[in-house]
Amino acid sequence: MKKAVLATMLCLVAATIVGCASMGNKMSDEDMIKDTMARMKTALETKDLDLLMGTFSNDFYHPEVGGKEEGREMLQAAIDAGYADDGEVFLDDMEITMNEDGTATVYPIDLSGAPGSVSVELKLKKEEAGWMIVEVAPDGM
Numbered sequence: 001m002k003k004a005v006l007a008t009m010l011c012l013v014a015a016t017i018v019g020c021a022s023m024g025n026k027m028s029d030e031d032m033i034k035d036t037m038a039r040m041k042t043a044l045e046t047k048d049l050d051l052l053m054g055t056f057s058n059d060f061y062h063p064e065v066g067g068k069e070e071g072r073e074m075l076q077a078a079i080d081a082g083y084a085d086d087g088e089v090f091l092d093d094m095e096i097t098m099n100e101d102g103t104a105t106v107y108p109i110d111l112s113g114a115p116g117s118v119s120v121e122l123k124l125k126k127e128e129a130g131w132m133i134v135e136v137a138p139d140g141m
Helices: 002-017 029-046 049-053 068-080
Strands: 088-090 095-098 103-113 116-127 130-138
Touching: 029 049, 029 088, 029 095, 029 103, 029 116, 029 130, 049 068
Parallel strands: none
Antiparallel strands: 088 103, 095 103, 103 116, 116 130
């Protein structure tokens, strides 16, 4: 009996965190996107570059940055220069829009830190690992 109760509790915890297939609970696309945004927030606020890069698709590209590896180098340089010190990420106002091409747009993601503040728009696509960031568009750039 103890094992059955423990197994049920573990499944309920798993359902809350990532969904529990055995119970038929799958996370919605919106919930998966919110999970990606929460991981990104944690990564930025703790300056955990590995966790942050885990939210980016291998297909990420920005015309002024390049691909994912170039983005990683740029982010590491920004962290090393102190730009992420005391940084905060605000997700309270974000809206998720599901696009006809199968991507999703999330806006605004509000970032603040020593250098100032900015809102960014993110485009994500669904991959095997979940919804991953493929584009970043800061306001005014």
